[in-house]
Amino acid sequence: MEEALQLIANGVVIGSVIAVAAVGLTLVFGILRLINFAHGDFLTLGAFAAVVGTGAGLPLYVAAIPAILVGAGVMGGLEKVLWGPMRRRGASTVNLLIISIGLALVLRYTLFWIFGSGVYRYGPISQRIDFGLFALTPQDVIIVVGSAAALFGVALMLQKTRIGKAMRALSDNKDLAEASGIDVNRVTMITWLIAGALTAYGGIMLGLQGRVFANMGWFLLLLIFAGVILGGIGSAYGAMIGSMIIGVTQELATHSAIGLPSDLKTGVAFLVLILVLLVRPQGIMGRKQAL
């Protein structure tokens, strides 16, 4: 039982990171129907942008600000020079999906080129704090609290602000939203900027776990897909719940009663992804029409 509680706590930590990344991915999908295979590498971009800051002696919470701006700027810039023009030329979903695979490689190996294959850290990882039922490092606690705050912010934005309502409207029914006077290009751009900022933030959270390296986001990508699809693609709240389930499931799979080698824990999450697509492709929160 003690072991299970500890694993669940670990799962919540990684699930929080996946959730922040997944919400960005699913917001973009909701509006553009684009499955972005480069999304994981944007996490890495954010994490490394913060490494530059901490390397210059800034504390992480200061270095995070330019890193988040870099994430938003690059995603927004790509909408301007790549995705927008391609859509106007009538590129199909599959065409854009393949482009995103190429973009992922360019982004990832540019980071490899600049930073090498080594491992970077924001700082030393502190001793675990014993919470009685489980123990977490202070960094883990920051990840959970920081992610929860970001997700709460997104929820608030979606529910309360004009732009959030416009995003939901566009995601529900593009034609209807457009006909009711929503400026699609503007909302699309803002969605990219929010997704870029969130993803960079998620990347920093991922790096806070201990290691920053050029493959980190790519290794998380399929778990992000799993969280998004389990929750229901296009649904931001679904992505949060789905990611949490994925995080906890893959940690629990290593429980000694199950005895799976920890190498295979991501395999379990992948299996969940496939099963969901086969049994209930609309996920937990999604609706059939959104497919």
Add this chain to the structure above:
Amino acid sequence: MIPYIEGVILTAGIFALLAQGLNLHWGFTGLINLGHVAFFAVGAYTMGILNTQFEVPLLPSFLAAMVAATLMGVIVGLPAIRLRTDYLAIVTITIGEIFRLILKSGPGVSELTRGPRGIRGFSNDFYFFRMDIGLGFLSPTQYLLLIVWVTVAVVGVLLYLLIKSPWGRVLKGIREDEDAVRALGKNVTAYKMQSFALGAAIAGLAGVFFAMDIGSLAPDTYLPIITFQVWTIMMLGGSASHSGPVVGSIIFWAIFNGTLFIPREIISGAEAAYLRQIGIGALIMAIMIFRPQGILGNREEMALDK
């Protein structure tokens, strides 16, 4: 210089074979398969395990590799093939990764595959065999090169005939408009499965040759990047073109290995490796943006508009 060129042509042949299989999936049937590397791996491992641990002779183990890859195609295809395109992409890449993880540390499996340590010692018989058939004057590389390219030619002719046949016309019909083909009373799922299984079998055979080339098997050779390389090759040559996989593969590997000629003083080996991957990514983007039909492809014959 000569061994370098031979190496390029050999690798190009193996990847041309892979691209022929993928071209059947994507170019001719419109199935987006991002897990091609799994079929490549299953072929290589089936041959390797049978040959080293069960002492199955070469030819039967080659055939078994193709059968195993076909079965894998059916196993992957059965659930996945009904999904819409972007989900099929996610499922196939995920299955490829699950398969690699299982090869590496799957309970019960890693004893057979020897996990990350891998398998060696299956290629000796294969190379000695050239003496028996009077090809002893060829170097091992030349011998493998010959076999690979003969296979590419045979598979190429076979695919040409198949695609020209009524069966092939149905596949192309599915690519263009699945519902229309279904309305004509064809069993679309069955056709898709056949295409998927046959393409997988071709990839399995490519896996056997690849294993012979590098002489060992290790799970982490079979990363998704291989699938992306095959996609680049297929799109570069032109999807739905019969000569596309061959032309694409030769151009791809000539460029890819060309970076070896950049002096180390200018770019270190590791940097050159990163630049190659950046180049692959940029190439994928450039083809999709500027010439989605590739060098030899026909714009009318693209599965992109679904």
